[in-house]
Amino acid sequence: MDPVIQHTILIGMAGLVCGALLALVSHYFAVHEDPTVEALTAALPGINCGGCGYAGCAAYAKAVATENIGLDLCKPGGAETVAKMAAITGRTASAREREVAVVLCNGSRERARQAALYNGVADCAAADLVAGGGKSCRFGCLGFGSCARVCPTGAIEIADSLAVVHPELCIGCGKCTGACPRKLIKLVPESRSIHVLCINRDRGPDVKKVCDVGCIGCTLCSKACNNEGIKMDGFLAVVDYTVPLNSPEIATKCPTKAIAVRPGVKKEAAA
Amino acid sequence: MTELVLLVVGAVLVNNFVLHRFLGICPFLGVSRDIPTALGMSAAVVFVVTCAAAVTWPLQYFVLERFGAGYLQTIAFILVIATFVQLVELVLKKAAPALHRGLGIYLPLITTNCAVLGVTVLSIKKGLNFVESIFFALGAALGFGLALLIFTGMRERIARAYPPRAFQGTAIALVTAGLLSLAFMGFAGLVKL
Amino acid sequence: MTAIRAPFRIRGGVHPHDSKSATSALPVETAAVPPRLLVSASQHLGAPSKPVVKKGDAVLRGQVIAEASGYVSSAVHAPTSGTVKSVTSMLTATARHAFVVEIEPDGQDKWVEPLHPMADWTSAAPRDLVNRIAAAGIVGMGGAGFPTQVKLSPPPGKSIDTVIINGAECEPFLTADHRLMLEQSDAVWLGARIIRHILGASRLFVGIEDNKPDAIAAMEKAMAGADGETGVIILKSRYPQGAEKQLIRSVTGREVPSGGLPMDVGAVVENVATAAAVAAAVTRGVPLTERVITITGECVKNPRNLLARVGTPISWLIEQCGGLTGSVGKVISGGPMMGVALPDLDVGANKTTSGVLAISRESARQFGSEPCIACGRCVIACPSGLLPCTLSEHIEAEQFDDAERISVLDCIECGACAFECPARRPLVQHMRQGKQTVLTRRRAREAAARGKEERK
Numbered sequence: 055m056d057p058v059i060q061h062t063i064l065i066g067m068a069g070l071v072c073g074a075l076l077a078l079v080s081h082y083f084a085v086h087e088d089p090t091v092e093a094l095t096a097a098l099p100g101i102n103c104g105g106c107g108y109a110g111c112a113a114y115a116k117a118v119a120t121e122n123i124g125l126d127l128c129k130p131g132g133a134e135t136v137a138k139m140a141a142i143t144g145r146t147a148s149a150r151e152r153e154v155a156v157v158l159c160n161g162s163r164e165r166a167r168q169a170a171l172y173n174g175v176a177d178c179a180a181a182d183l184v185a186g187g188g189k190s191c192r193f194g195c196l197g198f199g200s201c202a203r204v205c206p207t208g209a210i211e212i213a214d215s216l217a218v219v220h221p222e223l224c225i226g227c228g229k230c231t232g233a234c235p236r237k238l239i240k241l242v243p244e245s246r247s248i249h250v251l252c253i254n255r256d257r258g259p260d261v262k263k264v265c266d267v268g269c270i271g272c273t274l275c276s277k278a279c280n281n282e283g284i285k286m287d288g289f290l291a292v293v294d295y296t297v298p299l300n301s302p303e304i305a306t307k308c309p310t311k312a313i314a315v316r317p318g319v320k321k322e323a324a325a
Numbered sequence: 326m327t328e329l330v331l332l333v334v335g336a337v338l339v340n341n342f343v344l345h346r347f348l349g350i351c352p353f354l355g356v357s358r359d360i361p362t363a364l365g366m367s368a369a370v371v372f373v374v375t376c377a378a379a380v381t382w383p384l385q386y387f388v389l390e391r392f393g394a395g396y397l398q399t400i401a402f403i404l405v406i407a408t409f410v411q412l413v414e415l416v417l418k419k420a421a422p423a424l425h426r427g428l429g430i431y432l433p434l435i436t437t438n439c440a441v442l443g444v445t446v447l448s449i450k451k452g453l454n455f456v457e458s459i460f461f462a463l464g465a466a467l468g469f470g471l472a473l474l475i476f477t478g479m480r481e482r483i484a485r486a487y488p489p490r491a492f493q494g495t496a497i498a499l500v501t502a503g504l505l506s507l508a509f510m511g512f513a514g515l516v517k518l
Numbered sequence: 519m520t521a522i523r524a525p526f527r528i529r530g531g532v533h534p535h536d537s538k539s540a541t542s543a544l545p546v547e548t549a550a551v552p553p554r555l556l557v558s559a560s561q562h563l564g565a566p567s568k569p570v571v572k573k574g575d576a577v578l579r580g581q582v583i584a585e586a587s588g589y590v591s592s593a594v595h596a597p598t599s600g601t602v603k604s605v606t607s608m609l610t611a612t613a614r615h616a617f618v619v620e621i622e623p624d625g626q627d628k629w630v631e632p633l634h635p636m637a638d639w640t641s642a643a644p645r646d647l648v649n650r651i652a653a654a655g656i657v658g659m660g661g662a663g664f665p666t667q668v669k670l671s672p673p674p675g676k677s678i679d680t681v682i683i684n685g686a687e688c689e690p691f692l693t694a695d696h697r698l699m700l701e702q703s704d705a706v707w708l709g710a711r712i713i714r715h716i717l718g719a720s721r722l723f724v725g726i727e728d729n730k731p732d733a734i735a736a737m738e739k740a741m742a743g744a745d746g747e748t749g750v751i752i753l754k755s756r757y758p759q760g761a762e763k764q765l766i767r768s769v770t771g772r773e774v775p776s777g778g779l780p781m782d783v784g785a786v787v788e789n790v791a792t793a794a795a796v797a798a799a800v801t802r803g804v805p806l807t808e809r810v811i812t813i814t815g816e817c818v819k820n821p822r823n824l825l826a827r828v829g830t831p832i833s834w835l836i837e838q839c840g841g842l843t844g845s846v847g848k849v850i851s852g853g854p855m856m857g858v859a860l861p862d863l864d865v866g867a868n869k870t871t872s873g874v875l876a877i878s879r880e881s882a883r884q885f886g887s888e889p890c891i892a893c894g895r896c897v898i899a900c901p902s903g904l905l906p907c908t909l910s911e912h913i914e915a916e917q918f919d920d921a922e923r924i925s926v927l928d929c930i931e932c933g934a935c936a937f938e939c940p941a942r943r944p945l946v947q948h949m950r951q952g953k954q955t956v957l958t959r960r961r962a963r964e965a966a967a968r969g970k971e972e973r974k
Contacts, residue, residue: 169861169862170859170861173885174944174947175944175947175951176887177951179955180950180951183947183951184859185609185613185858185860186613203916256607
């Protein structure tokens with residue numbers, strides 16, 4: 055026989071034997087895996103941001119398949135993912151409104167005063183431990199970008215020692231809310247555009263001393279909306295995000311310009 | 326006995342597979358981020374390479390040589406090694422799920438690792454007998470593990486250092502690998518084989 | 519019993535110039551009551567106390583104005599009689615915000631009545647004495663401010679055999695404890711014996727650094743004819759000789775285990791000022807409302823040791839010393855090694871404020887964030903046997919798990935590493951950040967584990 059044919063057959067046989075062996079072994083050693091978990095993992099965005107509270111997309115998928123966990127926990131995925139997951143599991147669920155982060159401080163370098171020269175470690179948590187860094191306001195943004203460093207999508211920009219979230223890039227995972235030592239960052243419904251950009255709870259004169267754009271607790275905004283939408287919490291106006299608030303002109307009432315109308319207005323303007 | 330020891334020492338230090346023969350560079354750069362994964366990879370390589378040598382030696386001498394098909398060595402070895410690794414993975418998944426999770430992605434990665442093929446082909450080329458080829462493979466795999474662990478340790482330290490901007494990341498890693506390779510040249514002549 | 523040299527040495531340490539000569543020979547002078555007092559409700563380690571007075575209330579000296587809000591907490595008393603002007607959140611001498619009771623003194627300095635002196639403490643039950651100390655609001659006056667009654671109540675199963683009174687005062691510049699030992703050696707010794715009585719310890723030592731021979735002599739004189747195993751231990755002048763764990767090592771040779779407390783090796787350390795306060799509280803029934811503060815530094819015109827009321831504004835204290843001169847770089851509350859720079863001088867002194875230090879622009883060290891040059895001097899200097907260089911690199915690279923693995927939590931923040939660092943790395947700040955983050959993450963992990971348990 056021609057050696058070429060002979061050797062082709064030889065290798066072919068070897069391949070067959072190997073294949074058969076693998077087939078046999080995979081049959082006898084088969085591990086049963088839940089196909090829904092795999093399908094669910096594929097349906098999730100796969101960026102492993104951890105915003106759902108699980109260690110990555112696969113862990114969340116497993117929890118959904120086995121523990122009857124809600125389908126709407128994936129923030130980056132939004133409505134599309136919820137629909138896909140509902141189709142796979144046969145459950146019904148409606149998407150939550152997409153949330154984006156907002157930094158509740160507007161005290162940039164020009165607007166907020168500095169109490170001291172801080173020349174330590176350029177990290178918010180570290181600065182907060184040393185007399186609260188250089189800024190006079192003990193509630194305000196330190197501007198060293200600890201939030202920006204944990205953001206998986208680079209949605210936070212530090213400009214003039216103030217963190218600003220770009221809502222179009224934000225996936226609402228909430229990592230920054232945990233990274234901020236001053237708890238300044240809040241997740242809010244995407245459609246909301248009116249925010250009180252201050253969490254200073256001190257009295258008006260004290261706020262005025264440290265910042266030009268702080269909330270001085272004058273109550274003009276809460277009165278303008280009949281205490282709905284914006285409520286007073288001591289000396290601080292707080293937006294109630296569960297109540298609709300559709301009047302951008304309320305921002306003009308604020309004497310210190312602490313209320314801002316931020317982009318992300320698109321849906322609200324259309325409504 | 327002395328022969329075997331020399332064979333192992335030679336494969337670990339003098340003719341290190343990564344740093345002297347430049348085989349298996351892909352996992353060397355890919356899984357050298359932290360020590361635990363590097364350890365897992367090293368253990369997997371030691372296991373697979375040694376077993377592969379044990380499988381390919383009989384294949385060469387009892388099958389390929391007998392049929393005069395020595396020139397098909399590469400194809401046949403790849404086939405057998407790939408099958409073997411898949412088998413091990415399947416069995417591990419069932420029998421020892423914890424170990425399987427530990428080795429994770431590394432087992433299938435090794436399938437296509439040129440170091441494995443390199444070791445088996447070299448031991449045939451050197452005309453080693455069965456026992457010698459096993460020890461040679463063991464030494465080569467240990468050498469791979471040693472190089473990987475040293476390199477990982479260095480990269481862990483580089484991760485907290487400040488290289489110039491142009492050198493950050495892979496660049497400084499490659500420079501480090503080069504220097505490590507130079508350092509291993511110092512072992513040349515340690516063992517005469 | 520005569521004084522003996524410390525049988526053991528601390529690990530590492532540094533030797534800064536002690537700079538104590540400006541005030542070490544000056545007797546303690548009693549400062550007047552300032553026109554306004556800013557008394558913090560959080561002068562101790564642990565849960566902040568709860569203010570119990572409100573605006574407009576009249577208070578008498580020694581009246582409780584903030585009560586303890588937990589087990590590890592401490593009461594605060596009015597330092598003089600007067601009117602409460604406000605209770606607000608303000609900066610304090612620890613450079614942290616806390617509730618501060620502002621008091622306008624009425625000038626009469628009237629004590630709350632009646633005080634309860636105790637004639638014979640030797641036959642009193644330890645429990646009663648501890649309650650007395652708790653009621654007097656005594657905290658560790660060396661700087662940390664750990665509530666003393668907690669320290670003196672070891673949990674069952676822990677037996678204390680050694681009490682060490684800490685007169686090391688290893689911080690440069692400060693002479694408050696030094697002067698106290700010279701001028702009130704009997705009170706210190708009385709307090710020390712009360713503490714020994716409470717704990718039922720057999721051994722009682724007073725540790726003093728060898729740069730204070732007069733204090734050693736004074737304490738020896740006070741302790742002459744003492745019963746039991748007692749003595750003055752002369753410590754080698756080396757920073758941080760006066761740190762709790764290091765002092766235990768010098769005196770007893772015992773090493774407090776990683777993550778452990780001094781009571782794990784049967785020892786309790788109390789500062790000399792704390793001992794004097796204990797003596798006053800037990801024998802005279804007087805709560806802690808004043809302390810000795812050293813106001814010094816090259817930018818203070820006339821450095822002094824002042825016995826000042828708790829809550830005296832730092833700015834007022836400096837005025838009493840002739841004010842500031844020259845180009846001031848920093849005003850530090852505490853010593854130069856462990857103290858904190860103050861962003862504002864209108865803050866009230868705390869029970870833990872042992873000194874106020876004004877240093878010039880030239881001496882105020884500016885930290886950079888240059889890379890570590892791996893010289894290893896911080897490793898030699900570290901009294902806890904840690905690797906500050908590696909730790910700071912881990913923390914900078916946000917590798918907190920690695921930092922935890924190599925014991926960042928055992929750092930005592932003494933600053934010896936940063937003192938030695940030729941690259942001027944902000945090592946202590948890294949450690950503080952690392953400790954904080956590691957603790958937060960540990961708590962989060964524990965909370966998650968608990969949550970998991972509950973779900974099952």
